[in-house]
Each structure stands twice: as C-alpha cells, then as structure tokens.
Amino acid sequence: MQHISHVQQIELKHNNLVEQLAREAVVPTEWAPPLVGPAFAYRRRTRVAVRYDAQHKHVQVGFRGLASKAIVEVQSCVILSSELQPLFAGLAALLNSFQQPHVLGHIELFSG
Incomplete structure (x- = not known):
C-alpha cells in the first residue's frame, strides 16, 4: 500500500x-x-526473493511481482526497520559472492 x-x-x-x-x-x-x-521503517520481517540469472551471472534480489514469479529488483526498502535496512542493501553483493548462488530461492530477514 x-x-x-x-x-x-x-x-x-x-x-x-x-x-x-x-x-x-x-x-x-x-x-x-x-x-x-510510523509511516516508514516499521516492518521487522520480510521475505526477499532471490534468483540467479545465469546469462548475466548475477543474483536478482527483490520482491515478487503481484500474482507473479517475476522478481522486481530493489536496492532498498523504506518500510524495513532501521536494523534491517543495511542488511537488505548489502544482500545482493553478499549473495553474488557465494560459490553456488543458483541454489537460493528466497531469504527471510527479521529483527527482534
């Protein structure tokens, strides 16, 4: 919303x-x-979609589109709590450094 x-x-x-x-x-x-x-920074839990794009050798990190398996890539999320925002921002870089990023489907972040 x-x-x-x-x-x-x-x-x-x-x-x-x-x-x-x-x-x-x-x-x-x-x-x-x-x-x-508060209007922002209130969410303490989120499920983040992850998919490895073999063609571009890049991990897509974001949220699923409405009624879709498509991933909408995002670098930040203003409704996440201040504790989770830095984790979310660094997630793509971290996952791209994994040896087998293609085995990931989602990541769940939570605080508190």
Whole structure:
C-alpha cells in the first residue's frame, strides 16, 4: 500500500475492518481511534526473493511481482526497520559472492 498516503492507508484498513465485521453481523456503535505507528521503517520481517540469472551471472534480489514469479529488483526498502535496512542493501553483493548462488530461492530477514 506504499502507493497511497499514510492517512489513506489507515482509512483503507479501517474500512476493511468495518466490512469484515459487517459480514459477521457485528456493527459497533462506537469506534476507538486507530492505533497508528510510523509511516516508514516499521516492518521487522520480510521475505526477499532471490534468483540467479545465469546469462548475466548475477543474483536478482527483490520482491515478487503481484500474482507473479517475476522478481522486481530493489536496492532498498523504506518500510524495513532501521536494523534491517543495511542488511537488505548489502544482500545482493553478499549473495553474488557465494560459490553456488543458483541454489537460493528466497531469504527471510527479521529483527527482534
């Protein structure tokens, strides 16, 4: 949801909750204000897609495209926690140095 503003993300999530509760015949008479965290650097876990491109002798590192096995290569991710951002940034170089990078399919990073 990074393509919409933080305020819009909160509204969308609230509307989604309202719809889900309505499906179960739960209609609150009053809502508490939403719990809101930071807009960036909040994610403490991610699964990173990895694929070795034999033609270019290069490890692709990124995230899978929507409903696809294609990898969208990225060098940084602003929603990752500050502890994970440096690890993510150096991941492609590290994996390219491996003797058998073609055996990798994904890497999971987590903090905390």
